[in-house]
Amino acid sequence: MLNPHFRYSAFLVSFLSCWFLLQVFWFPSTKTNNPVPKPQYPAATTTVSAVTATTKCNGRVSVYVYNLPAEFNLGLLEDCSHLNVYTNMCPHVANHGLGQPLNNMDHGSTDSNPNPWFATHQFIAEMIFHARVENHPCRTWDPSEANLFYVPFYGGLHVSSKFREANHTIRDALAVRLADYLQSQPTWRNNHGKDHFIALGRTSWDFMRTDSGPDFGANCLLNLPCVKNMSVLTVERNPWKGINQHGIPYPSYFHPSTSHQMLTWQNMMRQSNRPHLFSFIGAPRKGVDKAAIRDEMIKQCGESSRCKLVKCDRGNPKCYDPAEILGVMRESQFCLQAPGDSFTRRSTFDSILSGCIPVFFSRHTAYTQYAWFLPPEESKYSVYMDEQGDESKRIEEELLKIPKEEVERMRARVIDMIPRLTYVHPNASDIGFEDAVDVALEALAKHVRDKIQDDNNNAAIAESM
Template sequence: MLLSKKQPSAAATQWIEKVKYHKNRDSYFKFLGNPHFRYTAFLLVFLSLWFLLQVFWFPPTKPTQTKFSTTTPKPSAGKCNGDVAVYVYNLPAEFNLGLLDDCSHLNVYTNMCPHVANHGLGQPLDNMDLQSSDSNPWFATHQFIAEMIFHARVDNHPCRTWDPSKANLFYVPFYGGLHVSSNFREPNHAIRDALAVRLVDFLQAQPTWRKNNGKDHFLALGRTSWDFMRTNSGPDFGANCLLNLPCVKNMSVLTVERNPWKGSNQHGIPYPSYFHPSTSDQMMTWQNMMRQSNRPYLFSFIGAPRKGVGKAAIRDEMIKQCMESTQCKILKCDHGNPKCYNPSEILKVMRESRFCLQAPGDSFTRRSTFDAILSGCIPVFFSRHTAYTQYSWFLPEEASKYSVYMDEQSEESKRIEEVLMKIPKEEVDTMRATVIDMIPRLTYAHPNASHSDLGFEDAVDVALQALAQHVRDKV
């Protein structure tokens, strides 16, 4: 853009002409008698006039500076827009932090001590991208640890209030997922349910609860809803009865997988992946890397075969088709393949693929869906309950803009490569761009991130805003 040069005022023009006049007379003084005296006298007069004109003729002005931005403007994520005011209960330690004292027994299958470190982010990962950043955004995050990360983020959130009279949301930071996973093998149902029952008793005794009978209260759980919905007549999978308690049914429950049929008060939140940025620069750098990533494979599958007729069928079909195709990259996770526990290996496969097959896991959803989106890989779903009925707050309403769907019982699922090959390149590029744009809102930012530096809305921001609107409609 060309900037026009400001023209001098009439007064300024006159002054310029005066200066020219006196400069032209300098040579004349040299020929007068005692030229040094005359020159000195003239100089003193000249400086005096110049000083007086500067003070009285030209008014003082403030300097202006035009700034040109070469980067995308950062949204103001450091301030609360007024729609959310969340009060965090200070629960007795037995409901959350006290559980961590026995972290080695929080899961019947694995030692959770390394995973509960760093507010639930787990251990820092080396040999990942963006290592030159001021802070390392990569962690070996456990897939069932969202409740701890959520708690840490809300504790440091700009929309948090310490005054319950000003709150429109009341967060109950119960580590229910960690507790239930430590009691899967407990045969006595009363013992398995005891902590959940004590939580309900505590809440019902609070004045803040009685105001709206808990309708403005919410939980965030890191495991699927099925782990908290045991009934006396149904099968026992080691679950407790938390979500079936009448008190909890009044609340909103955030969970990594909701019950599509009996979960009207349940809302899906993303599984945590490995990336937890502290700044918008880290996020934008990663997104740009995913846009430029070379993807030599048409599709990929990461996973192990499953037992059981329903689960085994579609997975066996995927593994078979992928192994027979030269355009598919497979990472089989049976027999304890160590690559399947290495985040860099997992993300490498997805970053090299245009489409990532997302078969249901032990339940409908799987953490791999969010690993794929983080890698800019377009997810291919075979059950609507893997994403579409789960994460309505986070995903575009029109599923075809960011994903491909093949019903696991359809003929399409038997010829995956053929179906994917028919999608025009321009459409694939548009879908991938949408997927990469989705990364921030499906990511859990580092809990210690400065709100002025974060510059984007993460999964917790999205959940709080949607939850506030949901409560306003309900209360």
């Protein structure tokens, strides 16, 4: 009779052997040096690089997320119908800020790869950013390990609910309470907030009200002394006074959950037929400067057989349909990007998503805004026409001067840029490329590290004198 210990050992060896064989031959492997699934088109056309959680963080990025009182973020959503004086935001704050799903878009979704398209509001980046960081591989629950401290304040949603509030004290109250809350935290006092950051879904002008300047419904958030110590991520920074402000992309409509969805879309944009030399989607504007450049664009586009014009006045429904907007851009080689109510436009990121080369008329529409996200070689992916130049200059003639080979190189560069300007679905993780939040956290960690080191060096020098 066999010894019971021997029988147990033999059974254990047999069980482990069977388990190993099942892992090798039956279950798909989850350990790989390249998490990007093999694309369904030639590998030479891929642009997504393999990025794992380890390489994303790797000691460089460790972000702690403040658990703020609800009044500063999620509590605001309880009255979502009054978050914007112009529209009901309830449909837009759904799905972590992605909005309502779009079912009329081209995409490669399956049961395992859900629809990546949503009717995303242009001023909702702060919610998407929050949801993404909550599930980010570089998040830490231990503040002693963090080199970044994220303050998830829905400042843009709050300020847009107070645009018609005449009393400045009421308009500023929540921002002031946030500042008081932060300065009472031990994590704040370590570096006086220099390692803290906030992400805002509206332009910086909505948070920089001064007693002498125009009102525009803005509050005082970015003028508060403690917030000036922080880094501020915003869809449009002040190019002159926003020393602590950093531009982040406006969210578009595409929020993939897998690298396959990204690769499939990029390949579609490479193969897209583009019969229009250029296009313009927009409405006329009031005001001398804005009206002049917009009116000239609309005039020239309307007169050209090579331009597709979508005029967004009188409630044109095409201007509110993402499928229509991206459809026009997908059929265009160049997309005109005039300044809107402010310098920047969400349309810039819609055009890049569509593989359409942006044409800028102000350097502040992109070049001075999104240094972390756009290549430094501006002419490699865009065209610049000085808005202060000759207004009679024919846009069509200038674009026709660009050689066909150069246009193709520019379009390839634009399509290569899509991943880092996209906000992936908040539930996605380790999808194989760096999205807008990854890029922002990496750049922000370096910025904060350099800033604190410079301040410490300056303090040491002052003490030695």
